[in-house]
Amino acid sequence: MNLARALAARDDAGRPIRVGLVGAGKFGTMILAQLRLMPGVQLCVLADLDAGRARRAAVSAGWSADAFALARDANTANDTARAGRVALVESGEVAAACEIDVLIEATGHEEAGALHAYRALERGVHVVMVTVEADVVVGPLLHAHARKHGAVYSMAYGDQPAIICELVDWARTCGFEVVAAGKGTKFAPVYRRSTPDTAFGYYGFTPEQIATGGFNPKMFNSFLDGTKSAIEMVAVANATGLDVAEEGLTFAPASVNDLATLMRPRSEGGILPRAGIADVVSCVREDESFVENHLRWGVYVTFTSESAYAQRCFGEYGMSTDQSGRYTALWRPYHLIGLEIGVSVASVALRGEPTGAPFAGHRAEVVCATRRAMRAGEIIDGEGGYAVYGTSVPAARARERRLVPMGLAHGLRLQRDVEADHPIGEADVTFDESSFLWKLRREQDALVAAAV
Template identity: 50%
Template sequence: MLSERNAAGRPVRVGLIGAGKFGSMVLAQARKIDGYQIVGIADLDGAKARAALKRTGWNEEEYAATSLSDAHDTGRAFVTEDAGALCAFEGIDCIIEATGHPIAGTRHALAAIDGGKHIVMVNVEADVMCGPILARMARERGLVYSMAYGDQPAFICELVDWVRATGFELVSAGKGMNFQPEYRYSTPDTVWGYFGWSDEFVAKGDFNPKMYNSFTDGTKAAIEMAAVANGTGLDCPDDGLGFYPAGLHDLAQVFKPASEGGRLPTTGLVDIAASQEPDGREVFNNIRYGMFVTFKAPDAYTRDCFEQYGLLTDRSGWYGSMWRPFHLIGLETSVSVLSAVLRGEPTGTPREFRGDAVATAKADLKAGSFLDGEGGFATWAKAIPARISTAHDALPMGLAHHVKLKRDIPRDQVVRMSDVEFTEDLDVVELRRRMVREMGPKVAEAAE
C-alpha cells in the first residue's frame, strides 16, 4: 500500500513531537522507508532535535527545510519549537507524540485532533490519564488514535487480538520487567544502585534519573498495564499489580487463577512477570523485555493439539502461553503510522475507561509539600480498576506533579484529587474530570 502511494507521488507525511530517545529511534528508521517522510520535528530544544537528527545519521541538508511548507514540497524535514504549528499544518497525515509529558501530550493530542491528524500516542502517561476520551474524540472526527507499535502496550494488544481471533479463552496478559518489592520506594537518589551503576559510570552518560526511576519503582509498569486494560477489556487487579516472578516455562502456570493453581486472584487480568525473585536471584528464561498472554483451551481436542505442537503449557495442559521476546520501541513505530494512514486502523487504542494508574505515597508526606511526578521522590503509580479509582476520587499519576498537598498522606496510601491544590494545568484537569463523568464505570454500568 505504501509502495503504491509513493509511486503516485503521495508519501505518508509525519510530524514528530519530542526528540528524546524514542523520537531518536523513530528518526533512525524514517530515512530507510521509501514513501515515508518526516515533515517536521518539534521540540522545545531545537539544538537537541538537530543533535538527534545528526546522531541518527541524517545529513544536514536533509533537515534544512526553512518551513513546514518547504519541507512538504522538497522532501526535507523542518525543525521547530512549535508543536502547535505541526498539528495545524495541512500537509501532515499523522502526528507521533513522543514527549513523555502527560500534560503536554494531552494538549498535543487535542491540537492534532483539531488539526485533523491521526495520532500515534507514544506518551502512555497522557494516554492512561485521558486516552479513552481523546480516542473517542478522534473517532468522532474519523481519525485514528493509536498506541505506538514498538512499545509494549501495543504488542500486548496485538497478542490479545491473536487470542480472541483464534477462539481461545483469554486468561491474562502482561509484560516482563526487572522488579523486586523494595524497588517500590526507590528515588532519583537511590535508583542507580538498583542498576549496579557507579557514580562515575552515570557521570559519563546522558541518564535521566527520574525516567529510570519510573521503570524501577513500578510506575511505568502501572501506567502501561492500565493502558492495556483500557485497550483490551482486561482488568487491573483490585490491589495493584502482583509482579509475580516467572520465566517462559512458567507463564501459563503462574498467570492463571489461584483457583486453578496459579497466582492471579481471578481470570481476565493484566500483570507483570518479574525477572527477579524477591531475594534477587535471576529468574531462568525471564522475559524482561518481552510481552505475553495466557489462554485456555476450549475443549479436550484443542488441549491435545497444544501438546502435539509443543506449546508451553501449565501442568494440566489446559492453559498455554504465547509471547514476543523483545520490543524495539521507536524503531518499529512506523508500523502504527502506516496502519493509521493507510488502513485506518490503530495498533491498539483505548476503547473504555477501565484501568487507572494512581499516585500512591512513597513515604509519609506532609501537608504543604509538593508532589514531583513520575519517577520522583513522593509517589509511585498503582494500577487499579477505574471502578475503584473513581470511587476513591484518586489522583491520576499524570496530574501528580507541581501540586501542593492539603493534608498529610501516610506511606502507601493513594492520594485523592481532593488532597491536592490545582493552580496550573486546569484545562487537562477538567478533561480528566469530564472523562470520569462521561466514560467512568458508573456510566458504563448504566448503559448496560
Template identity: 50%
Template sequence: MNLATKLKQRAAEGRPVRIGLIGAGKFGSMFLAQLRTTTGLHLLAVADLSAERARQAMATTGWDVDAVQASSFEDARKTGRTHVTEDAEALIRADGLDVVVDATGSPAAGIRHALLSAENGRHIVMVNVEADVLAGAYLAERFRQAGLVYSLAYGDQPALVCELVDWAETCGFRVVAAGKGTKYLPSYHQSTPDTVWGHFGITDEEARAGGMNPQMFNSFIDGTKSAIEMAAIANATGLAAPRDGLLFPPAGAHDLARVLRPREAGGVLEHAGMVEVVTSLERDGRPVVNDLRWGVYVVFEADDDDARAAYTRRCFREYAITTDPSGRYGALYRTVHFIGLELGVSVASAALRHEATGSPTGFRADAVAVAKKPLAAGEMLDGEGGYTVWGRIMRAEDSLAAGALPIGLAHKVKLVRPVAAGDVVRWDDVAIEQTEAVRIRRAMEAGMRQLRCESNN
C-alpha cells in the first residue's frame, strides 16, 4: 500500500526506477500512457521491431517525442530521457536498467528476453503470458537462483487473480475457485480471424480503422486466451486445472459462490481448489445478469468444518458478503481490469519490494493445441487465434502423458500426420525445429518428470 510513497522517495533521491519496455503494441501503449505521469519511474528505453511504431505509440499516449528522445542508452540514463531502438537485446544490457517489461506477445521472444534479463541482473515483468505458460516455471527458477524477480503483469487478469487468492489465503479462507469472466459459447472454439468481428459486434472496416489484429482478438473468443491465463494462474497459485478443460459456466457476480462450488455441494467443480472461467452468455445466447465479462473473482469458504465455521458464516451474513444459499461459500470479485494502465504496480513491486505480483512456483497446468477442423498431413499450423488450432487447458501431468503440443509452439510448424477435428495435436504429429524455445520447454518437461520420479521413489 506504500508503493507510491517509495517511488516518490526514489524520485526525490534522484534514483528513479529505470524501465526498459519491449513491445509498443496495445498493452505497451497503455503502460506508456501512465508511466509518463507516475512519479519515480523513468522509461530508459523502449524497443520495438519498428522504431517508428514505438515513437508513434509514445506520441499517441501523450509523450513529446522530440523533447524526450535520447540519442543513446547512456544519454537516456544521464538526462532522464528515453532511447528508442529496434534492438531489444541491447536494451536489456543497457547500464542502469532495473526492470524489463516484455509486452511482445511472442513466446519465443519472451523466453529469449527473460533469459537475457536474468543473465544481466534485470527483474522482468512478463506481460507475455504466452511465454509464461510455455516455460514460466523454468524461467522463474532461473530468476530465483539469480536473486531477481520474475513477475506476472498486474492489470492483466492472471496477476489480479493471484492477488485475490493471496488475499483469501492470508485471511485464512480456503480457496474453492478463482478465475475470470469472458464472453463464451461452445461454438466459439471454431471461430477464425474471418468470423471474429461478428462476435465482438463490429464490422471489418471498424476493426481495420482501429488497427485491431483479427488473429490476436480471435484468441480471446476461441477459448485460447482463457486456457493460457488459467494455466498461468494454476502454475502461480497451486490451484488445479479442470481435467476435461474449462467448463465456462454462465454465472453473474451475484451467483459465483453458488455455481463455483464442488459438485458434491451443488456446484460445477470437480473439487475445491480449481481455476475456472465464467461466461457472460447463457448457453442460448441470452446475456447473463450482472455478468463478469471483464472481471476477476475468487470463491472461498471459511472452513471445511461446519461447527468451527459457524461464527465466520454469521459474519458473512451480517456484512452482506456474496454467498451461496447455504452461507458456507463466499465470493469476492472485481468487475474490471485496467490492463496496461495498472502495470506500474508490478514494476514498482519488483524494483522496490523485490516481490512479484504473481509468479510460477511449479509446472502444474498447460495450454495445448486442439484441432479446429480436420487437419491433413502437410498442413501448416498457424497458432493462437488462427484457423487451425485453439488452446485448451490441461493438467501438466496429463499433457506430458499425452505428448501434447503446447499452443505456444503450434505456429508455423508442419503436420506430418493428419489430426481429427477436436483432437489434441501431439509433438509426434509435427515436424518442429530445435529452437531455443523448444529446448527450454523440453528442459522444463524433463525437470517435472524427474521430480515425479523422485517423489515416487
C-alpha cells in the first residue's frame, strides 16, 4: 500500500527506477502509456526488431517522437539515457546489457523472452516477465537464476496470472482455504478446430476493424482455442502451488454468482476433482450463447474457512455463496494488462518482491495436441497456429509420457503420421538442438529429475 509513496520519494531524490522495455506490440504499447506517467521511473531503453514501429507505438501512447534516439549498442544507449532521452535499439540483448534496474520482457516470443530474461538476470537486473509463454517453459529455472544473481524474477501485474496470484495470496494471508482460482474467458468446444483464418470470425471482428492493424491472428486464435488459458493456469499453478486437473480445464459456462457453487470439489456438489485447483470458466455456453453476469475479462478465487463463525460472516456481508454458505468467491471483473505494469516495476525495485513467481517449481505443464490429422514431414507452427492447440496437465504426467511443451513446439517436424487430437510426444518430432530455450529447458529438466 506504500508503493506510490516510495516512488514519489525516489522522484524527489532524483533517483528514478531505470527501466528497459523489450517489445512494442499491443502489450508493450500499453506499458509505454503508463511508464511516461509514473513518478520515480525513467524509461531508459526501448527495444524492438522494428525501431520505426517502436517509435510509432510510443507516439500513439502519448510520447513525443523527439524523446527517442537510435542507439547502436549498450554504451551508446547508456549515454542517451544519461542525456535524458530514451535509447531506441533493435536488440533485446542490447537492452538487457544496459545500465537499468528493471527489464520488462514483452516480446511474446518464448525463445527471445527466455534469452533476454536470462541475460538481464545474470547481470543482477530485475526482470518483469510479460512473456508468460516463456515462463511456463523455463520459469522455475529463471527464478533460480535470478536468486543466484541477487535479482528478482516476476510475473507482470495487470496480466491475469499475477492478479490471480494476488487473490490467492490475499485469501491465504487471511487464513482462508483456497479451493480454486482462475479466470474467465470465451471458450466453446468448437474453438479447438479454429485456425488463424477463422479466429476473427468467431470474435465478430469486421474487415474494417481488422484493417486498422494490430490484430495478430495467431495470438487471437490462441486465446480462442484454449491454449492461452492453459498457459496462464500453468503459470498460476507453478506460482501458487495449486494444481491443474488431470482432465484439463473445465471451461464451465458460469456467471460470477455460480463460482462458489461450481468451483468446489465434486464431493461437495461442485465440478472440480478436489480442492486446490486452477481452472477457467467461460462466458459462453456450448452453443455460443452468452451467460449473464459472466467473468470474461476477470479473475476469481473461491475459498472456505474451517471457522463456522467466518462462514456465517460470508452471508452476513453480502458475499455470493453456495447453498450451504460454506463456500464463497471473490472476483475482480476486469484487468488492465500493460496499464498496470507499474505495480510490478515498483515491487521488484523497491521491495525486492515479485508480483508472482514460480515458487512452487515445475508443478504443471502446457502440452499440445493436433488440431487435425497430420502427415510425417509436416511442420508444427506453434501456439495459435494451424497444427496444434495447448492443454494443461500435471507436470509429472507430462514427464512420464514425455509430452512436448507447447513453448517448444514451434517449427518441429513430425516423424510419423498422427491423428487429430493426438498428444505430441518427443518420439513424434525432431527438436532444434540449437534453441537457447531448449538448452534452458534441458537444464531445468535435469534439476527437476535430481530433486524427484
